[in-house]
Amino acid sequence: MASLLRLRSLSFFLAMVAVVVGTATAGGYYAPVFRATPWKQAYATFYGDETASETMGGACGYGNLFNSGYGTDTAALSTVLFNNGYGCGQCFQLRCVNSQWCYKGSPITTVTATNLCPPNWSQDSNNGGWCNPPRTHFDMAKPAFMKIAQWKGGIVPVMFRRVTCVRKGGIRFSFQGNGYWLLVYVMNVGGGGDVANMWVKGSKTGWISMSHNWGASYQAFATLGGQALSFKLTSYTSHETIIAYNVAPANWQVGMTYSASVNFH
Known part of the structure; x- marks a missing residue:
């Protein structure tokens, strides 16, 4: 009986942790959700x-x-x-x-x-x-x-x-730069609406850290032409991290905007 009570207590505790931390993501991990601040x-x-x-x-x-x-x-x-x-x-x-x-x-x-x-x-x-x-x-x-x-x-x-920023659809990435420098403007961001850190991954590379340029733009000094691109982003406010796989095709071009299927909560 005591063991059963302990098991029920543990289940209740884990459920409460899940509620406090946030909602479940597609990967099964619990991510923080942005909450409104006081006036x-x-x-x-x-x-x-x-x-x-x-x-x-x-x-x-x-x-x-x-x-x-x-x-x-x-x-x-x-x-x-x-x-x-x-x-x-x-x-x-x-x-x-x-x-x-x-x-x-x-x-x-x-x-x-x-x-x-x-x-x-x-x-x-x-x-x-x-x-x-x-x-x-x-x-x-x-x-x-x-x-x-x-x-x-x-x-x-x-x-x-x-x-909370309520957005339709996923995060959008507007590309600028050249063959050796990728500058990305991040738009349509849900949840806290902001971005703290960002990484890019080509189909032939690992994750490459992007530095904050100015405003809502991030940059990577790397040769990424001819590769499908994925992005990993962390929210400045909630610290939630999401990954947008294969956002841009291998024939991506500067001046184009590409949309992901994921967004912050």
């Missing part, structure tokens, strides 16, 4: 016009945000949040608070970080230098800003929190 205070402004044309080609390297799936629900982050590019792809919920320009009911909108709001050291941090460190600030695409406040308000106090 914090910040400020928000906007840039560009209603078309959001000025938000295209931001510092994260996503290029045309309509083609890459991010649309106009985007924001440029102050230096603190941008975190040397590791903040690229992260998703935030924002709502305007304590301002006459807030919409009634303080509606919530969700944006993806696609750009850097650089410091403006010629302006005081509380008067124009809104993105100067150590300020936490969101410079939103105008259509996104207009979902939480009247645009004529200019700058409004907000509450924000990190949330």
Whole structure:
């Protein structure tokens, strides 16, 4: 009887560990799942016009945000949040608070970080230098800003929190570089939305560590032409690691974007 009780206790403990750690991956291992963070205070402004044309080609390297799936629900982050590019792809919920320009009911909108709001050291941090460190600030695409406040308000106090990035399909890899240098922009990242480390594997090589270039791009100085390419990625936030096998065929080309069948949770 005592042995049976111990066995049941062990089974219950293992089940609880599985719940705490996360959900099961295809490989049978339990991976962490990103959780929303507590609400914090910040400020928000906007840039560009209603078309959001000025938000295209931001510092994260996503290029045309309509083609890459991010649309106009985007924001440029102050230096603190941008975190040397590791903040690229992260998703935030924002709502305007304590301002006459807030919409009634303080509606919530969700944006993806696609750009850097650089410091403006010629302006005081509380008067124009809104993105100067150590300020936490969101410079939103105008259509996104207009979902939480009247645009004529200019700058409004907000509450924000990190949330899970819900993406359709797998992670996308946009290739640049040449025969000896592969530069990859990582897009459509789910879960925490971010990437901490990345590796590439050719059909004739082992895993090659890629270094962080800038924004959402990673690079490998290696000759990988004529090989099918696989990628291994670790999330910056959840530390979850996934492998996308045979993402690009052996005849892959620079300038093309290739999609995986896997994504972060």
